[in-house]
Amino acid sequence: MARGETVVKSAGTEQVPDAGDVGESGGVRSVQRAFDILALLTESTPAISIGEIVRATGLAKTTVIRLVQTLEQNGLLWSTAKGYLAGPSLWRWAHLARSSWELPPETKELMRGLAQRQRETVNLYVVRDIYRVCVAQQESPQPLRHVVHVGDELPLWAGASSKILLRNSDSAHLSRVARSSPYGPDHLDALRAQIDEATERGYAYSHGERETGLSAVAVPVFGRSGTAIAALSLSGPTVRFPDDRITEFVAALIEVSGHLTERGFDHPFRM
Structure with missing residues:
Protein backbone atom coordinates (compact mmCIF):
# COMPACT_ATOMS: atom_id res chain seq x y z
CA MET A 1 0.00 0.00 0.00
CA ALA A 2 1.45 3.33 -1.00
CA ARG A 3 1.88 5.73 1.87
CA GLY A 4 4.28 8.32 0.39
CA GLU A 5 7.89 8.83 1.35
CA THR A 6 9.33 9.20 4.85
CA VAL A 7 11.40 12.28 5.64
CA VAL A 8 13.56 12.00 8.76
CA LYS A 9 14.69 15.30 10.27
CA SER A 10 17.85 15.55 12.31
CA ALA A 11 17.79 17.48 15.57
CA GLY A 12 21.09 17.35 17.38
CA THR A 13 22.11 13.77 18.07
CA GLU A 14 18.57 12.41 18.35
CA GLN A 15 16.11 11.66 15.54
CA VAL A 16 12.45 11.68 16.40
CA PRO A 17 9.43 11.23 14.14
CA ASP A 18 7.79 14.54 13.31
CA ALA A 19 4.08 15.10 12.67
CA GLY A 20 4.55 14.12 9.03
CA ASP A 21 5.70 10.63 10.03
CA VAL A 22 2.68 9.86 12.18
CA GLY A 23 -0.12 7.82 10.61
CA GLU A 24 -3.88 8.13 11.09
CA SER A 25 -3.94 5.53 13.87
CA GLY A 26 -1.15 7.29 15.79
CA GLY A 27 1.57 4.87 14.66
CA VAL A 28 4.85 5.86 13.00
CA ARG A 29 4.70 5.52 9.23
CA SER A 30 8.29 4.37 8.82
CA VAL A 31 7.70 1.53 11.28
CA GLN A 32 4.47 0.59 9.51
CA ARG A 33 6.28 0.58 6.17
CA ALA A 34 8.92 -1.76 7.57
CA PHE A 35 6.23 -4.19 8.69
CA ASP A 36 4.49 -3.85 5.32
CA ILE A 37 7.73 -5.07 3.73
CA LEU A 38 7.99 -8.03 6.10
CA ALA A 39 4.35 -8.87 5.38
CA LEU A 40 5.25 -9.45 1.72
CA LEU A 41 7.08 -12.62 2.78
CA THR A 42 4.77 -15.62 2.63
CA GLU A 43 5.02 -19.37 2.17
CA SER A 44 4.52 -18.91 -1.56
CA THR A 45 6.89 -15.90 -1.67
CA PRO A 46 9.79 -16.70 0.67
CA ALA A 47 12.15 -14.20 -1.01
CA ILE A 48 11.58 -10.69 -2.35
CA SER A 49 13.71 -8.27 -4.36
CA ILE A 50 14.00 -4.51 -4.03
CA GLY A 51 12.06 -4.11 -7.27
CA GLU A 52 9.23 -6.33 -6.03
CA ILE A 53 9.00 -4.35 -2.81
CA VAL A 54 8.84 -1.07 -4.73
CA ARG A 55 6.03 -2.39 -6.94
CA ALA A 56 4.08 -3.88 -4.05
CA THR A 57 4.31 -0.88 -1.70
CA GLY A 58 4.45 2.03 -4.13
CA LEU A 59 7.32 3.54 -2.11
CA ALA A 60 10.28 5.28 -3.70
CA LYS A 61 13.24 2.99 -4.36
CA THR A 62 15.53 5.05 -2.10
CA THR A 63 13.03 4.71 0.76
CA VAL A 64 12.77 0.95 0.22
CA ILE A 65 16.55 0.56 0.21
CA ARG A 66 16.87 2.46 3.52
CA LEU A 67 14.14 0.39 5.14
CA VAL A 68 15.54 -2.90 3.87
CA GLN A 69 19.03 -2.00 5.10
CA THR A 70 17.66 -1.23 8.56
CA LEU A 71 15.70 -4.50 8.66
CA GLU A 72 18.77 -6.41 7.53
CA GLN A 73 20.99 -4.75 10.14
CA ASN A 74 18.54 -5.90 12.83
CA GLY A 75 18.37 -9.45 11.54
CA LEU A 76 14.79 -9.22 10.29
CA LEU A 77 15.78 -9.70 6.65
CA TRP A 78 18.62 -11.77 5.16
CA SER A 79 20.19 -10.97 1.80
CA THR A 80 20.71 -13.88 -0.64
CA ALA A 81 21.23 -14.31 -4.37
CA LYS A 82 17.49 -15.01 -4.69
CA GLY A 83 16.46 -11.87 -2.82
CA TYR A 84 15.71 -11.01 0.79
CA LEU A 85 14.54 -13.82 3.09
CA ALA A 86 13.11 -13.70 6.61
CA GLY A 87 16.02 -13.03 8.95
CA PRO A 88 17.20 -15.09 11.93
CA SER A 89 15.88 -12.61 14.51
CA LEU A 90 12.35 -13.52 13.42
CA TRP A 91 13.03 -17.12 14.44
CA ARG A 92 13.62 -16.01 18.03
CA TRP A 93 10.42 -13.94 17.99
CA ALA A 94 8.48 -16.81 16.46
CA HIS A 95 9.65 -19.11 19.27
CA LEU A 96 8.57 -16.56 21.88
CA ALA A 97 5.19 -16.07 20.20
CA ARG A 98 4.56 -19.80 20.01
CA SER A 99 5.37 -20.34 23.67
CA SER A 100 3.09 -17.42 24.63
CA TRP A 101 0.11 -18.23 22.42
CA GLU A 102 0.10 -22.01 22.17
CA LEU A 103 -2.97 -23.45 23.87
CA PRO A 104 -2.84 -26.20 26.50
CA PRO A 105 -3.24 -29.79 25.20
CA GLU A 106 -6.64 -30.21 26.87
CA THR A 107 -7.96 -27.09 25.11
CA LYS A 108 -6.75 -28.38 21.75
CA GLU A 109 -8.44 -31.69 22.48
CA LEU A 110 -11.77 -29.98 23.23
CA MET A 111 -11.58 -28.10 19.92
CA TYR A 125 -10.21 -15.64 17.63
CA VAL A 126 -8.98 -12.69 19.71
CA VAL A 127 -9.01 -8.95 18.97
CA ARG A 128 -6.00 -7.04 17.69
CA ASP A 129 -6.82 -3.43 16.87
CA ILE A 130 -9.41 -3.50 14.05
CA TYR A 131 -8.76 -7.16 13.26
CA ARG A 132 -9.55 -10.55 14.70
CA VAL A 133 -6.62 -12.93 14.87
CA CYS A 134 -6.96 -16.70 14.59
CA VAL A 135 -4.95 -18.16 17.48
CA ALA A 136 -6.07 -21.79 17.14
CA GLN A 137 -7.91 -23.97 14.64
CA GLN A 138 -9.16 -27.50 14.12
CA GLU A 139 -10.14 -28.21 10.52
CA SER A 140 -13.38 -29.83 9.44
CA PRO A 141 -12.96 -33.47 8.36
CA GLN A 142 -15.06 -32.77 5.25
CA PRO A 143 -13.39 -32.21 1.84
CA LEU A 144 -15.22 -28.90 1.33
CA ARG A 145 -14.34 -26.80 4.36
CA HIS A 146 -13.42 -23.31 5.50
CA VAL A 147 -9.82 -22.88 6.61
CA VAL A 148 -7.76 -19.90 7.73
CA HIS A 149 -4.20 -20.08 8.98
CA VAL A 150 -3.29 -19.60 12.61
CA GLY A 151 -2.02 -16.03 12.84
CA ASP A 152 -4.25 -14.77 10.03
CA GLU A 153 -5.87 -11.39 10.62
CA LEU A 154 -9.44 -10.95 9.43
CA PRO A 155 -11.46 -7.71 9.51
CA LEU A 156 -13.68 -6.97 12.49
CA TRP A 157 -16.45 -5.30 10.50
CA ALA A 158 -17.97 -8.64 9.47
CA GLY A 159 -18.39 -12.21 10.65
CA ALA A 160 -19.96 -13.97 13.61
CA SER A 161 -16.80 -13.88 15.74
CA SER A 162 -16.49 -10.11 15.25
CA LYS A 163 -19.93 -9.53 16.78
CA ILE A 164 -18.77 -11.46 19.85
CA LEU A 165 -15.38 -9.79 20.17
CA LEU A 166 -16.69 -6.24 19.76
CA ARG A 167 -19.05 -6.43 22.72
CA ASN A 168 -16.41 -4.79 24.95
CA SER A 169 -15.39 -2.09 22.48
CA ASP A 170 -15.84 1.62 23.12
CA SER A 175 -15.99 3.92 14.72
CA ARG A 176 -12.58 2.84 13.47
CA VAL A 177 -13.87 -0.64 12.70
CA ALA A 178 -16.83 0.80 10.77
CA ARG A 179 -14.56 3.11 8.77
CA SER A 180 -12.43 0.11 7.77
CA SER A 181 -15.44 -1.59 6.17
CA PRO A 182 -16.46 -1.24 2.51
CA TYR A 183 -19.49 0.74 3.74
CA GLY A 184 -17.49 3.36 5.63
CA PRO A 185 -18.80 5.25 8.68
CA ASP A 186 -22.41 4.52 7.66
CA HIS A 187 -21.84 0.94 8.86
CA LEU A 188 -21.53 2.03 12.49
CA ASP A 189 -25.24 1.91 13.41
CA ALA A 190 -25.75 -1.49 11.79
CA LEU A 191 -22.63 -2.80 13.52
CA ARG A 192 -23.83 -1.62 16.93
CA ALA A 193 -27.23 -3.24 16.37
CA GLN A 194 -25.61 -6.55 15.42
CA ILE A 195 -23.34 -6.49 18.47
CA ASP A 196 -26.22 -5.68 20.82
CA GLU A 197 -28.32 -8.47 19.35
CA ALA A 198 -25.47 -11.00 19.68
CA THR A 199 -24.76 -9.92 23.26
CA GLU A 200 -28.40 -10.30 24.27
CA ARG A 201 -28.72 -13.65 22.50
CA GLY A 202 -25.40 -15.04 23.75
CA TYR A 203 -24.18 -16.06 20.30
CA ALA A 204 -23.78 -14.67 16.79
CA TYR A 205 -24.09 -16.06 13.28
CA SER A 206 -23.28 -14.72 9.83
CA HIS A 207 -24.01 -15.70 6.24
CA GLY A 208 -21.81 -14.40 3.45
CA GLU A 209 -20.83 -11.18 5.21
CA ARG A 210 -17.15 -11.40 4.36
CA GLU A 211 -17.13 -14.13 1.72
CA THR A 212 -20.09 -15.24 -0.36
CA GLY A 213 -21.13 -18.78 0.48
CA LEU A 214 -19.41 -18.81 3.88
CA VAL A 219 -19.94 -17.75 21.15
CA PRO A 220 -17.78 -15.92 23.72
CA VAL A 221 -15.06 -17.46 25.86
CA PHE A 222 -14.81 -15.60 29.16
CA GLY A 223 -11.79 -14.73 31.24
CA ARG A 224 -11.53 -14.81 35.00
CA SER A 225 -12.92 -11.28 35.25
CA GLY A 226 -16.05 -12.27 33.32
CA THR A 227 -14.98 -10.34 30.20
CA ALA A 228 -15.19 -12.02 26.79
CA ILE A 229 -11.56 -12.53 25.79
CA ARG A 245 -28.00 -26.82 12.35
CA ILE A 246 -27.24 -23.36 13.75
CA THR A 247 -29.25 -24.27 16.85
CA GLU A 248 -27.22 -27.46 17.19
CA PHE A 249 -23.94 -25.61 16.59
CA VAL A 250 -24.77 -23.03 19.27
CA ALA A 251 -25.45 -25.69 21.89
CA ALA A 252 -22.20 -27.50 21.06
CA LEU A 253 -20.16 -24.29 21.09
CA ILE A 254 -21.59 -23.14 24.41
CA GLU A 255 -20.73 -26.49 25.99
CA VAL A 256 -17.11 -26.35 24.84
CA SER A 257 -16.79 -22.63 25.62
CA GLY A 258 -17.98 -23.36 29.15
CA HIS A 259 -15.24 -25.95 29.59
CA LEU A 260 -12.63 -23.53 28.23
CA THR A 261 -13.81 -20.80 30.60
CA GLU A 262 -13.70 -23.18 33.57
CA ARG A 263 -10.20 -24.38 32.74
CA GLY A 264 -8.96 -20.85 32.10
CA PHE A 265 -6.15 -19.86 29.78
CA ASP A 266 -2.45 -19.42 30.31
CA HIS A 267 -0.77 -16.16 29.34
CA PRO A 268 -1.60 -14.08 27.30
CA PHE A 269 -5.26 -14.96 27.92
CA ARG A 270 -5.00 -14.59 31.68
CA MET A 271 -7.53 -11.98 32.87
Missing part, protein backbone atom coordinates in the same frame (compact mmCIF):
# COMPACT_ATOMS: atom_id res chain seq x y z
CA ARG A 112 -10.57 -31.26 18.05
CA GLY A 113 -13.54 -33.15 19.47
CA LEU A 114 -15.92 -30.33 18.54
CA ALA A 115 -14.67 -30.33 14.94
CA GLN A 116 -15.06 -34.09 14.69
CA ARG A 117 -18.58 -34.14 16.14
CA GLN A 118 -19.97 -31.17 14.21
CA ARG A 119 -17.85 -31.77 11.10
CA GLU A 120 -17.10 -28.08 10.60
CA THR A 121 -13.95 -26.04 11.18
CA VAL A 122 -13.41 -24.72 14.71
CA ASN A 123 -11.56 -21.43 15.21
CA LEU A 124 -10.57 -19.39 18.24
CA SER A 171 -17.30 4.09 20.63
CA ALA A 172 -13.93 5.19 19.29
CA HIS A 173 -12.91 1.62 18.47
CA LEU A 174 -16.26 0.80 16.87
CA SER A 215 -21.27 -18.99 7.19
CA ALA A 216 -20.22 -19.07 10.82
CA VAL A 217 -21.59 -19.32 14.35
CA ALA A 218 -19.67 -17.98 17.36
CA ALA A 230 -12.04 -14.76 22.74
CA ALA A 231 -14.63 -16.02 20.29
CA LEU A 232 -15.07 -19.72 19.60
CA SER A 233 -16.63 -20.44 16.22
CA LEU A 234 -17.74 -23.08 13.76
CA SER A 235 -17.54 -22.11 10.10
CA GLY A 236 -18.17 -23.68 6.72
CA PRO A 237 -20.20 -23.53 3.50
CA THR A 238 -23.54 -21.72 3.93
CA VAL A 239 -25.41 -24.69 2.47
CA ARG A 240 -24.48 -26.65 5.62
CA PHE A 241 -25.71 -23.92 8.01
CA PRO A 242 -29.55 -24.04 7.96
CA ASP A 243 -31.46 -22.81 11.02
CA ASP A 244 -31.74 -26.23 12.68
Whole structure:
Protein backbone atom coordinates (compact mmCIF):
# COMPACT_ATOMS: atom_id res chain seq x y z
CA MET A 1 0.00 0.00 0.00
CA ALA A 2 1.45 3.33 -1.00
CA ARG A 3 1.88 5.73 1.87
CA GLY A 4 4.28 8.32 0.39
CA GLU A 5 7.89 8.83 1.35
CA THR A 6 9.33 9.20 4.85
CA VAL A 7 11.40 12.28 5.64
CA VAL A 8 13.56 12.00 8.76
CA LYS A 9 14.69 15.30 10.27
CA SER A 10 17.85 15.55 12.31
CA ALA A 11 17.79 17.48 15.57
CA GLY A 12 21.09 17.35 17.38
CA THR A 13 22.11 13.77 18.07
CA GLU A 14 18.57 12.41 18.35
CA GLN A 15 16.11 11.66 15.54
CA VAL A 16 12.45 11.68 16.40
CA PRO A 17 9.43 11.23 14.14
CA ASP A 18 7.79 14.54 13.31
CA ALA A 19 4.08 15.10 12.67
CA GLY A 20 4.55 14.12 9.03
CA ASP A 21 5.70 10.63 10.03
CA VAL A 22 2.68 9.86 12.18
CA GLY A 23 -0.12 7.82 10.61
CA GLU A 24 -3.88 8.13 11.09
CA SER A 25 -3.94 5.53 13.87
CA GLY A 26 -1.15 7.29 15.79
CA GLY A 27 1.57 4.87 14.66
CA VAL A 28 4.85 5.86 13.00
CA ARG A 29 4.70 5.52 9.23
CA SER A 30 8.29 4.37 8.82
CA VAL A 31 7.70 1.53 11.28
CA GLN A 32 4.47 0.59 9.51
CA ARG A 33 6.28 0.58 6.17
CA ALA A 34 8.92 -1.76 7.57
CA PHE A 35 6.23 -4.19 8.69
CA ASP A 36 4.49 -3.85 5.32
CA ILE A 37 7.73 -5.07 3.73
CA LEU A 38 7.99 -8.03 6.10
CA ALA A 39 4.35 -8.87 5.38
CA LEU A 40 5.25 -9.45 1.72
CA LEU A 41 7.08 -12.62 2.78
CA THR A 42 4.77 -15.62 2.63
CA GLU A 43 5.02 -19.37 2.17
CA SER A 44 4.52 -18.91 -1.56
CA THR A 45 6.89 -15.90 -1.67
CA PRO A 46 9.79 -16.70 0.67
CA ALA A 47 12.15 -14.20 -1.01
CA ILE A 48 11.58 -10.69 -2.35
CA SER A 49 13.71 -8.27 -4.36
CA ILE A 50 14.00 -4.51 -4.03
CA GLY A 51 12.06 -4.11 -7.27
CA GLU A 52 9.23 -6.33 -6.03
CA ILE A 53 9.00 -4.35 -2.81
CA VAL A 54 8.84 -1.07 -4.73
CA ARG A 55 6.03 -2.39 -6.94
CA ALA A 56 4.08 -3.88 -4.05
CA THR A 57 4.31 -0.88 -1.70
CA GLY A 58 4.45 2.03 -4.13
CA LEU A 59 7.32 3.54 -2.11
CA ALA A 60 10.28 5.28 -3.70
CA LYS A 61 13.24 2.99 -4.36
CA THR A 62 15.53 5.05 -2.10
CA THR A 63 13.03 4.71 0.76
CA VAL A 64 12.77 0.95 0.22
CA ILE A 65 16.55 0.56 0.21
CA ARG A 66 16.87 2.46 3.52
CA LEU A 67 14.14 0.39 5.14
CA VAL A 68 15.54 -2.90 3.87
CA GLN A 69 19.03 -2.00 5.10
CA THR A 70 17.66 -1.23 8.56
CA LEU A 71 15.70 -4.50 8.66
CA GLU A 72 18.77 -6.41 7.53
CA GLN A 73 20.99 -4.75 10.14
CA ASN A 74 18.54 -5.90 12.83
CA GLY A 75 18.37 -9.45 11.54
CA LEU A 76 14.79 -9.22 10.29
CA LEU A 77 15.78 -9.70 6.65
CA TRP A 78 18.62 -11.77 5.16
CA SER A 79 20.19 -10.97 1.80
CA THR A 80 20.71 -13.88 -0.64
CA ALA A 81 21.23 -14.31 -4.37
CA LYS A 82 17.49 -15.01 -4.69
CA GLY A 83 16.46 -11.87 -2.82
CA TYR A 84 15.71 -11.01 0.79
CA LEU A 85 14.54 -13.82 3.09
CA ALA A 86 13.11 -13.70 6.61
CA GLY A 87 16.02 -13.03 8.95
CA PRO A 88 17.20 -15.09 11.93
CA SER A 89 15.88 -12.61 14.51
CA LEU A 90 12.35 -13.52 13.42
CA TRP A 91 13.03 -17.12 14.44
CA ARG A 92 13.62 -16.01 18.03
CA TRP A 93 10.42 -13.94 17.99
CA ALA A 94 8.48 -16.81 16.46
CA HIS A 95 9.65 -19.11 19.27
CA LEU A 96 8.57 -16.56 21.88
CA ALA A 97 5.19 -16.07 20.20
CA ARG A 98 4.56 -19.80 20.01
CA SER A 99 5.37 -20.34 23.67
CA SER A 100 3.09 -17.42 24.63
CA TRP A 101 0.11 -18.23 22.42
CA GLU A 102 0.10 -22.01 22.17
CA LEU A 103 -2.97 -23.45 23.87
CA PRO A 104 -2.84 -26.20 26.50
CA PRO A 105 -3.24 -29.79 25.20
CA GLU A 106 -6.64 -30.21 26.87
CA THR A 107 -7.96 -27.09 25.11
CA LYS A 108 -6.75 -28.38 21.75
CA GLU A 109 -8.44 -31.69 22.48
CA LEU A 110 -11.77 -29.98 23.23
CA MET A 111 -11.58 -28.10 19.92
CA ARG A 112 -10.57 -31.26 18.05
CA GLY A 113 -13.54 -33.15 19.47
CA LEU A 114 -15.92 -30.33 18.54
CA ALA A 115 -14.67 -30.33 14.94
CA GLN A 116 -15.06 -34.09 14.69
CA ARG A 117 -18.58 -34.14 16.14
CA GLN A 118 -19.97 -31.17 14.21
CA ARG A 119 -17.85 -31.77 11.10
CA GLU A 120 -17.10 -28.08 10.60
CA THR A 121 -13.95 -26.04 11.18
CA VAL A 122 -13.41 -24.72 14.71
CA ASN A 123 -11.56 -21.43 15.21
CA LEU A 124 -10.57 -19.39 18.24
CA TYR A 125 -10.21 -15.64 17.63
CA VAL A 126 -8.98 -12.69 19.71
CA VAL A 127 -9.01 -8.95 18.97
CA ARG A 128 -6.00 -7.04 17.69
CA ASP A 129 -6.82 -3.43 16.87
CA ILE A 130 -9.41 -3.50 14.05
CA TYR A 131 -8.76 -7.16 13.26
CA ARG A 132 -9.55 -10.55 14.70
CA VAL A 133 -6.62 -12.93 14.87
CA CYS A 134 -6.96 -16.70 14.59
CA VAL A 135 -4.95 -18.16 17.48
CA ALA A 136 -6.07 -21.79 17.14
CA GLN A 137 -7.91 -23.97 14.64
CA GLN A 138 -9.16 -27.50 14.12
CA GLU A 139 -10.14 -28.21 10.52
CA SER A 140 -13.38 -29.83 9.44
CA PRO A 141 -12.96 -33.47 8.36
CA GLN A 142 -15.06 -32.77 5.25
CA PRO A 143 -13.39 -32.21 1.84
CA LEU A 144 -15.22 -28.90 1.33
CA ARG A 145 -14.34 -26.80 4.36
CA HIS A 146 -13.42 -23.31 5.50
CA VAL A 147 -9.82 -22.88 6.61
CA VAL A 148 -7.76 -19.90 7.73
CA HIS A 149 -4.20 -20.08 8.98
CA VAL A 150 -3.29 -19.60 12.61
CA GLY A 151 -2.02 -16.03 12.84
CA ASP A 152 -4.25 -14.77 10.03
CA GLU A 153 -5.87 -11.39 10.62
CA LEU A 154 -9.44 -10.95 9.43
CA PRO A 155 -11.46 -7.71 9.51
CA LEU A 156 -13.68 -6.97 12.49
CA TRP A 157 -16.45 -5.30 10.50
CA ALA A 158 -17.97 -8.64 9.47
CA GLY A 159 -18.39 -12.21 10.65
CA ALA A 160 -19.96 -13.97 13.61
CA SER A 161 -16.80 -13.88 15.74
CA SER A 162 -16.49 -10.11 15.25
CA LYS A 163 -19.93 -9.53 16.78
CA ILE A 164 -18.77 -11.46 19.85
CA LEU A 165 -15.38 -9.79 20.17
CA LEU A 166 -16.69 -6.24 19.76
CA ARG A 167 -19.05 -6.43 22.72
CA ASN A 168 -16.41 -4.79 24.95
CA SER A 169 -15.39 -2.09 22.48
CA ASP A 170 -15.84 1.62 23.12
CA SER A 171 -17.30 4.09 20.63
CA ALA A 172 -13.93 5.19 19.29
CA HIS A 173 -12.91 1.62 18.47
CA LEU A 174 -16.26 0.80 16.87
CA SER A 175 -15.99 3.92 14.72
CA ARG A 176 -12.58 2.84 13.47
CA VAL A 177 -13.87 -0.64 12.70
CA ALA A 178 -16.83 0.80 10.77
CA ARG A 179 -14.56 3.11 8.77
CA SER A 180 -12.43 0.11 7.77
CA SER A 181 -15.44 -1.59 6.17
CA PRO A 182 -16.46 -1.24 2.51
CA TYR A 183 -19.49 0.74 3.74
CA GLY A 184 -17.49 3.36 5.63
CA PRO A 185 -18.80 5.25 8.68
CA ASP A 186 -22.41 4.52 7.66
CA HIS A 187 -21.84 0.94 8.86
CA LEU A 188 -21.53 2.03 12.49
CA ASP A 189 -25.24 1.91 13.41
CA ALA A 190 -25.75 -1.49 11.79
CA LEU A 191 -22.63 -2.80 13.52
CA ARG A 192 -23.83 -1.62 16.93
CA ALA A 193 -27.23 -3.24 16.37
CA GLN A 194 -25.61 -6.55 15.42
CA ILE A 195 -23.34 -6.49 18.47
CA ASP A 196 -26.22 -5.68 20.82
CA GLU A 197 -28.32 -8.47 19.35
CA ALA A 198 -25.47 -11.00 19.68
CA THR A 199 -24.76 -9.92 23.26
CA GLU A 200 -28.40 -10.30 24.27
CA ARG A 201 -28.72 -13.65 22.50
CA GLY A 202 -25.40 -15.04 23.75
CA TYR A 203 -24.18 -16.06 20.30
CA ALA A 204 -23.78 -14.67 16.79
CA TYR A 205 -24.09 -16.06 13.28
CA SER A 206 -23.28 -14.72 9.83
CA HIS A 207 -24.01 -15.70 6.24
CA GLY A 208 -21.81 -14.40 3.45
CA GLU A 209 -20.83 -11.18 5.21
CA ARG A 210 -17.15 -11.40 4.36
CA GLU A 211 -17.13 -14.13 1.72
CA THR A 212 -20.09 -15.24 -0.36
CA GLY A 213 -21.13 -18.78 0.48
CA LEU A 214 -19.41 -18.81 3.88
CA SER A 215 -21.27 -18.99 7.19
CA ALA A 216 -20.22 -19.07 10.82
CA VAL A 217 -21.59 -19.32 14.35
CA ALA A 218 -19.67 -17.98 17.36
CA VAL A 219 -19.94 -17.75 21.15
CA PRO A 220 -17.78 -15.92 23.72
CA VAL A 221 -15.06 -17.46 25.86
CA PHE A 222 -14.81 -15.60 29.16
CA GLY A 223 -11.79 -14.73 31.24
CA ARG A 224 -11.53 -14.81 35.00
CA SER A 225 -12.92 -11.28 35.25
CA GLY A 226 -16.05 -12.27 33.32
CA THR A 227 -14.98 -10.34 30.20
CA ALA A 228 -15.19 -12.02 26.79
CA ILE A 229 -11.56 -12.53 25.79
CA ALA A 230 -12.04 -14.76 22.74
CA ALA A 231 -14.63 -16.02 20.29
CA LEU A 232 -15.07 -19.72 19.60
CA SER A 233 -16.63 -20.44 16.22
CA LEU A 234 -17.74 -23.08 13.76
CA SER A 235 -17.54 -22.11 10.10
CA GLY A 236 -18.17 -23.68 6.72
CA PRO A 237 -20.20 -23.53 3.50
CA THR A 238 -23.54 -21.72 3.93
CA VAL A 239 -25.41 -24.69 2.47
CA ARG A 240 -24.48 -26.65 5.62
CA PHE A 241 -25.71 -23.92 8.01
CA PRO A 242 -29.55 -24.04 7.96
CA ASP A 243 -31.46 -22.81 11.02
CA ASP A 244 -31.74 -26.23 12.68
CA ARG A 245 -28.00 -26.82 12.35
CA ILE A 246 -27.24 -23.36 13.75
CA THR A 247 -29.25 -24.27 16.85
CA GLU A 248 -27.22 -27.46 17.19
CA PHE A 249 -23.94 -25.61 16.59
CA VAL A 250 -24.77 -23.03 19.27
CA ALA A 251 -25.45 -25.69 21.89
CA ALA A 252 -22.20 -27.50 21.06
CA LEU A 253 -20.16 -24.29 21.09
CA ILE A 254 -21.59 -23.14 24.41
CA GLU A 255 -20.73 -26.49 25.99
CA VAL A 256 -17.11 -26.35 24.84
CA SER A 257 -16.79 -22.63 25.62
CA GLY A 258 -17.98 -23.36 29.15
CA HIS A 259 -15.24 -25.95 29.59
CA LEU A 260 -12.63 -23.53 28.23
CA THR A 261 -13.81 -20.80 30.60
CA GLU A 262 -13.70 -23.18 33.57
CA ARG A 263 -10.20 -24.38 32.74
CA GLY A 264 -8.96 -20.85 32.10
CA PHE A 265 -6.15 -19.86 29.78
CA ASP A 266 -2.45 -19.42 30.31
CA HIS A 267 -0.77 -16.16 29.34
CA PRO A 268 -1.60 -14.08 27.30
CA PHE A 269 -5.26 -14.96 27.92
CA ARG A 270 -5.00 -14.59 31.68
CA MET A 271 -7.53 -11.98 32.87
